[in-house]
Structures are given as structure tokens and as C-alpha cells.
Amino acid sequence: MSSTKKITYLALLSSLAIVIGVFESILPAPFPFAPGAKLGLPNLITILGLFTLRKREVWLFIFIRLLVQMLLMGTASTFIYSLAGAVLSGFFMMLVKMLGAKRVSIIGISSIGGFFHNLGQLIVASWIAGTFSVLNYLPILSIIGILCGIVIGIAGNYLLIHIQFLKKAVFLMDREDAWLQD
16 A cells, blocks of 8 residues: 555544544443443444554554544543553454454454453553552443443444445555455
């Protein structure tokens, strides 16, 4: 893929994730019994990036998305929490993805991401609070993260199938490019 196409695609994914993130922030809290828990809708685009970008580009995408979201509607502290969750979940999603499609599905990868995103945020919260008691919140957040990860994974699977179709139908990429990784 040419560098112009890469930059354009990266910008498109980043802006989609940012818009979805802003939209999610104005929605009412979906889990009243778990303050701060969200559906993680922007992670749908992260899953898409995980399967259509190289590892280095995925990290760039994650950082751009978090930085712009912080500038639009957050604070430095929300950036730190989000960054910790995104780095931990991104690392483990990439690690699990390396097992291959025969061993783990997109849904499984997304569920792993949901769990580790919450774990990363709770680790930062316990460090800031100076106590491990914050980790008592992990069981409920784990269940929510895994369930939301399943939903995001199902939607991501659907989206990836249709993106592959668009790639073939519209010829967005050069023939020699390995745009979608197996």
C-alpha cells in the first residue's frame, strides 16, 4: 500500500474511532451498577485496525485516537487511564491474534481486549489511589468487558467481511499489497 493510502486509511480509522468515542460519551451510562463502565464502541474500529494494519500502525492509530479524544473531551488523567487500558488490551489482543484464526476468533480477541482494557485501567487507578482495594472492582468490570468484547467482536467480524468485499469490488488497494492479513 502506498504511503498516501496508508496515511489516508489511518486517518479514516482514527476519525471514525474518535467520532464513535464522542458519540459514546454523550450516551447515558449503560451500566448503572458499574459507574464508569462503557460499551467500548470505538474498539470496533480498533479491531478493524488490528486486522488491516501492521502492528506499528496499530499502535500509531491507538495513540492518535486517544490523544485527539483527550484534546476534544478529556483530561490528562483520563488519557492516562485510557492509555493504560489501550496498551494492555492492544498488547494482549496482538499476542492472542498471533495464535491464528484456527485457534481464536475475532470475538475471542475482542473479549481478551475488553478484559485487559479494564485491568489496565484498574492497575493505574490502584497505583494512583495507593491501594490494591480498587482491584475489588475487577470481577464486575471483567464480566462487562468480556460481554461487550463479544458484542464488539461479532460486529467487527461482520465489518471485516464487508470490508474485504469492498476491497475486491472497488479495488481500493494495489494487487500486490497484502492489505488484509490472514
